[in-house]
Amino acid sequence: MGPLDIVNHLLNFVAPAAAMALVLVLLGRLVGSRSASAMAGWLRWAILFVVGVAVLLAGLVLWGRDGKMLTYAALVVACATCQWVLVRGWKS
Template sequence: MNPLDAVWHLGNLFLPAWGVAALMALAMKLLWKQSAAGMKWRTLFAWGGLGGSLGIVAALTLLGRDGTMAGYGLMLIGISVTLWGVTFKR
């Protein structure tokens, strides 16, 4: 595997987490205006992406592979808990 392939593999590993984090940040800004009023969209996106990435890494560590439904569930839990902690616990 050359370095470009490694970059593509890592990008494709973390892309679902960052894509869902973008959608969740947008949904939070639209649906929970009071709780997320003081935060920028980019901040919510960054925290959600980091939480989702940790969920993907946890799934890869626990399950030994990526792309499983349990792995995507851990990714969603990571994004949701992180965004909940950032907005509602302030």
């Protein structure tokens, strides 16, 4: 496998986490608090992205392969919980 193939596989591996983070940041006002978070959008995206990649890596280590639906369900739950904490959803 060449270097371009490795980059392609890595980008495809982290794409669900990046998409989930982007959607949650863009629709952040609908999830949790009505007031905007004090932190910048790119920082919230980075935090959600790191959480998502960690969940995907945990699914890869646990089951030995990526793309399991349970891993994607855990990605949704973890990112939604993280978004709820970042927008202080308990205060709404």
